[in-house]
Amino acid sequence: MAIQVGIIGFGYMGHFHMRKVRSFPEDATLVAVYDIKEEALADAREEGLKACTSVEEFLALPLDLVVVSTPNNYHAHYAKLAMKAGKNVLCEKPVTMSAAELEEVMAVSAETGKIFTVHQNRRWDVDYLEVVSAVRSGDIGKITTIESTVLGERGVCFGWRGDPVAGGGMLYDWGVHLIDQLLMLYPGEKVVSVYARLLSVLTPAVDDYFELTFKFSGGTTARVTVGTFALQKKPRWFVFGDRGTLKLDDFSGQIGGMARIKADVKGFDSVVGIKSLGPSRTMAPLEKEMLEPLELPVVEDQPLEFWRNLIAAVEGKEECYIKQFQLLRQMKIVDAAFLSSEKDEVIKVEI
Ligand SMILES: NC(=O)c1ccc[n+]([C@@H]2O[C@H](COP(=O)([O-])OP(=O)(O)OC[C@H]3O[C@@H](n4cnc5c(N)ncnc54)[C@H](O)[C@@H]3O)[C@@H](O)[C@H]2O)c1
Numbered sequence: 001m002a003i004q005v006g007i008i009g010f011g012y013m014g015h016f017h018m019r020k021v022r023s024f025p026e027d028a029t030l031v032a033v034y035d036i037k038e039e040a041l042a043d044a045r046e047e048g049l050k051a052c053t054s055v056e057e058f059l060a061l062p063l064d065l066v067v068v069s070t071p072n073n074y075h076a077h078y079a080k081l082a083m084k085a086g087k088n089v090l091c092e093k094p095v096t097m098s099a100a101e102l103e104e105v106m107a108v109s110a111e112t113g114k115i116f117t118v119h120q121n122r123r124w125d126v127d128y129l130e131v132v133s134a135v136r137s138g139d140i141g142k143i144t145t146i147e148s149t150v151l152g153e154r155g156v157c158f159g160w161r162g163d164p165v166a167g168g169g170m171l172y173d174w175g176v177h178l179i180d181q182l183l184m185l186y187p188g189e190k191v192v193s194v195y196a197r198l199l200s201v202l203t204p205a206v207d208d209y210f211e212l213t214f215k216f217s218g219g220t221t222a223r224v225t226v227g228t229f230a231l232q233k234k235p236r237w238f239v240f241g242d243r244g245t246l247k248l249d250d251f252s253g254q255i256g257g258m259a260r261i262k263a264d265v266k267g268f269d270s271v272v273g274i275k276s277l278g279p280s281r282t283m284a285p286l287e288k289e290m291l292e293p294l295e296l297p298v299v300e301d302q303p304l305e306f307w308r309n310l311i312a313a314v315e316g317k318e319e320c321y322i323k324q325f326q327l328l329r330q331m332k333i334v335d336a337a338f339l340s341s342e343k344d345e346v347i348k349v350e351i
Contacts, residue, residue, distance in 0.1 A: 002024075002025075002026060002027055002028050002029045003027065003028045003029070003064040003065055003311060003314050003315065004029055004031050004061075004062060004063050004064050004065070005021050005028055005029065005030045005031065005063065005064070005065045005066075005067065006030070006031060006032040006033065006034070006058060006061060006063040006065075006066050006067070006087075007030065007032075007033050007034075007066075007067045007069060008033075008034045008035070008055070008058065008066060008067070008068050008069065008070055008074075008078050008082075009034075009035060009040075009068065009069040009070030009071075009074070009078075009092075010033045010035045010040040010041075010043060010044050010069075011035075011040065011069065013069040013092055013119075014033065014035070014040070014067070014069045016069075017030075017067045017069060017090075017119075018030055018047065020304070020306075020307045021307070023304055023307065024304075024307065024308070024311055027311050027315075028065075028307075028311050030049060031049065031050060031061065031063065032044075032049055032050040032051070032052055032058055032061050032063065033049050033050070033051055033052065033058075034051075034052040034053075034054070034055055034057075034058035035051075041053065055078070055081065059081065059082060059085040059087065060085075063087050064087070064088060064314050065087065065088045065089070065090060065115075065310075065314050066078075066082040066087040066088070066089050066090070067089075067090045067091075067092075068082070068089060068090070068091045068092060069092045070092075071160040071163075071166040071167060072092075072094055072097060072160075072166060072167025072168075072172055073097060073165060073166050073167045075091050075092065075094070075095065075096055075097075075167075076096045076097070076101045076102070076104065076105050078091075079091050079105050079108075079116060080104070080105055080108045082114075083108045083109055083112045083114040083116060084108060084112060086112070086114070087114065088114050088115035088116075088313075088314050089109075089114065089115065089116045089117070090117055090118070090119060090310060091116070091117070091118050091119070092118070092119050093118055093119055093120060093176050093177065093180075094167065094172045094173075094175075094176040094331070094334070095118045095176075095327045095330070095331060096331060097167050097172070098331060098334070098335055099328060099331040099332045099334075099335050101331075102324075102327060102328055102331050103328070106324050106328070109324065115313055115314060115320060116324065117310065117313070117320040117321075117322045117323075117324075118322050118327055119306070119322075120177065120180045120322045120327075121306050122177040122178075122180065122181055123180065123181065123184060123306075123321070123322075124301075124302055124303070124305055124306060125181075125251060125253075126251075126252070126253040126299055126301050127236055127237060127248050127250070127251050127252070127253040128181050129253075129297075129299035129300075130246075130248060130253045130296060130297045130299055131146070131181075131185070131237050131239060131246065131248070132184075132185060133297035133299060134239065134246045134258060134297055135185055135239065137297070139241075139243075139244065139258070139260060139294055140239065140241030140243055140244030140245060140246055140258065140260050140294075141241040141242040141243030141244060141260070142219075142241060142242045142243075143220045143239060143240065143241050144219070144220065144221065144240045144241065144242060145220065145221045145222075145223060145239075145240045146182065146185070146220065146221070146222050146223070146237070146238075146239050146240075147223045147224075147225070147235075147237065147238040147239070148178045148181065148182060148222065148223070148224050148225075148236070148237060149224070149225045149226075149234045149235065149236060149237075149238075150174050150178065150225075150226050150227075150236070151225070151226070151227045151228075151230040151233070151234060152227070152228045152229070152230070153228075153229065153230065153231055154228060154229070155201065155202035155203070155208065155228050155229030156202065156203055156208070156228060157169060157170065157173070157203045157206055157208050157228060161173055161206070162203050162204075162205065162206055163205070163206070164205050164206050168205070168206040169198070169206035169207040169208070170206075170207050170208055170209065170210055170226045170227075170228065171196075171198060171207055171210050171212070171226075171334060171337060171338070172334070174226045175210065175212065175224065175226060175334065175337070176330055176334065178224045178226070179212070179214075179224065179330050179333050179334070180326070180330050182214075182222040182224070183326065183329055183330060183333075184326070186216050186218060186220065187326075189216040189217045189218045189220075190216070190217040190350050190351060191214050191215065191216060191217075191329070191333060191349055191350075191351040192215050192216070192217050192348065192349065192350065193214065193215045193346050193347065193348055193349060194212070194213070194214045194333055194336040194337055194340050194346070194347045194349055194351075195212070195213045195214075195340050195345075195346045195347070196210060196211065196212040196213070196336075196337035196338070196340045196341045197210065197211045197341055197344075198210045198337070198338070198341040201227070201228075201229055202228070202229050203228070207341075208227070208228040208229065209226065209227040209228065209229070210224075210225075210226055210227075210337075210341070211223070211224070211225050212224040212225075212333075212337050214333060233249070235247045235248060235249050235250075235256065236248050236249060236250050236251060237256075241260070243260045243261060244258065244259055244260025244261065244292075244294070245258070245259060245260075246258045248296075253296070253299070254296075256296060257293070257296070258293075258294040258295070258296055258297075259291050259292065259293045259294060260291075260292050260294060261286065261290055261291060261292070262289075262290055262291065262292050265286075265290045306321070309321050329351050332349070332351045333349075333351060336349050336351070
């Protein structure tokens with residue numbers, strides 16, 4: 001029998017999850033919505049769903065899975081309530097507002113035996129999967145630094161995203177996705193230091209720009225930049241290896257390049273004896289014959305994979321891809337980033 005699904009918070013992401021559930025007509029049925037706004041409930045009725053005006057009425061329904069897609073400050077509250085009512089929970093990101101709050105939610109999941117997982121859907125972004133493939137292949141050597149950048153032009157965190165009480169700001173919004181992606185690149189390593197600088201450039205009260213640098217125990221540095229106001233582009237990814245470089249310009253993963261030096265070229269030694277190389281010998285381009293261009297990795301786009309796995313997990317057939325210990329690491333980095341920015345210090349950690 002198809003699993004019965006309900007959604008708390010029927011806004012942009014609530015509708016997104018409705019479409020995903022409806023992509024699995026045999027295995028999952030969306031039955032109900034709870035929202036505090038009448039427009040959202042009216043919308044739910046138009047979609048043929050039961051529109052609940054209280055959370056008690058909603059949680060009394062025989063639901064197998066509750067999706068929490070409210071503003072960030074309600075995630076922990078509804079997740080705990082739903083698990084205590086015997087429901088499995090998919091929560092939107094950021095999982096919670098802090099690691100301590102997540103630990104409370106995890107305790108309820110352990111007590112009730114209910115699934116608690118989070119929509120870290122950007123683990124399936126094709127640009128990210130290409131970075132994973134390039135890094136794991138070793139094609140560009142040992143990775144020294146990975147730069148992950150997301151920039152917009154409007155300079156605003158709109159709606160509740162501009163409200164600090166609701167968990168607004170870009171570290172909670174984009175930061176958690178980008179931290180999650182980077183942590184999953186090196187699952188066996190610890191993060192040993194965190195430095196962050198959060199700014200309100202055009203949106204008051206929350207960070208509409210941040211820089212975050214964290215270092216892995218294996219020596220790779222991750223550098224994340226998110227800005228809502230940048231009128232020129234930077235690449236989405238820039239990966240420095242000790243034999244080559246990868247650049248991906250945008251989310252499509254189609255534009256960019258990857259190259260490495262040929263096995264017999266030793267980099268610095270290649271300029272010895274060359275007399276003129278423009279304004280700088282050190283920074284002069286490498287001769288073409290020393291270079292080996294590489295094809296960008298080819299990866300599979302799997303837009304339904306997250307939900308396929310989630311349904312299988314609720315049916316008891318698979319484990320969820322997104323695990324609580326991974327979320328806890330992510331939130332500890334978020335906590336350290338807020339602290340680092342406040343103190344303007346590098347925070348030594350073991351995460
Ligand atoms: N995974 C992703 O890629 C992704 C993308 C966008 C947003 N999100 C996350 O999804 C969540 C929702 O974001 P959104 O863009 O859909 O916001 P939204 O404002 O479009 O929708 C939020 C909905 O929650 C309702 N709501 C507000 N307070 C509530 C409460 N106390 N109880 C019940 N309902 C309440 C609102 O009425 C609204 O319908 C956020 O946590 C956000 O970070 C995730």
